[in-house]
Amino acid sequence: MAITFDKALGIHEHALQARVQRAEVLANNLANADTPGYKARDIDFRAMMQKAQESVSGLQMATTHHGHMDTSSPGSDGELLYRNPHQPSVDGNTVDAQEEQSRFMRNAMDYQASFQFLSSKFSGLTKALKGE
């Protein structure tokens, strides 16, 4: 069994990637906070992680026949979903700036956590190589 980075790093690599993508989507929402008719969007982080987890653990359903249905939940392929606004505005914009900003901050914090995990994996590998 070969040692690969994918196996050594586990889910954290995917998590970090998803965090970066989410940061971009949220930044776009914030930039368009004053654009008439703009609809706020987001990704389903949980569904994306579930899919990544399945691919890492290798426990996803095999599709060996063209009639087999995809069992992954909607949004797991990184589809951009629309947000349900709490207070729809007259100009059709559904961005709630304060909420988006708190989500962006939270996402940045989660990014740091994922980063820390990934970084620890690397330092663990280095330690193992050095045999200290």
Next chain:
Amino acid sequence: MSLGNIFDIAGSGMTAQSLRLNTTASNIANAETASSSTENAYRARKPVFAAIQQAMLNPDQHQGFGTSLDDGPGAGVRVEGILESDAELQMRYEPNHPAANEDGYVFYPNVNVVEEMADMMSSSRSFQMNVDVMNTAKSMMQRILTLGQQ
């Protein structure tokens, strides 16, 4: 799809908001600019914002309008144009004014100063928000450079 895109997105937001602030400044500065005819009178200027769709920038690669992350989540905001307000001009009877017409009337712009002040605060807040986003993206990027270091 990377952190670098956030800089472009936040940058476009800052550009749009500063342009909005520019029009506000121009409107307030000209709030009391009198003129002798309706054609020459200053009218309040308003920018029109529109979202940039990444999928539209390279239509041969993508079919949709950014429904998936692969199409890109959009690329920020742009100013589509600047419109002049259709609101009615203020007509005042000031026969001693040097710009008064034959009937003694002068035309003042349709600038609503209270509205402009509210607009100014809104755009400055939005600008700040974009600066915050950019700062956060910067610290995220700096962090990734330290990956693997002890």
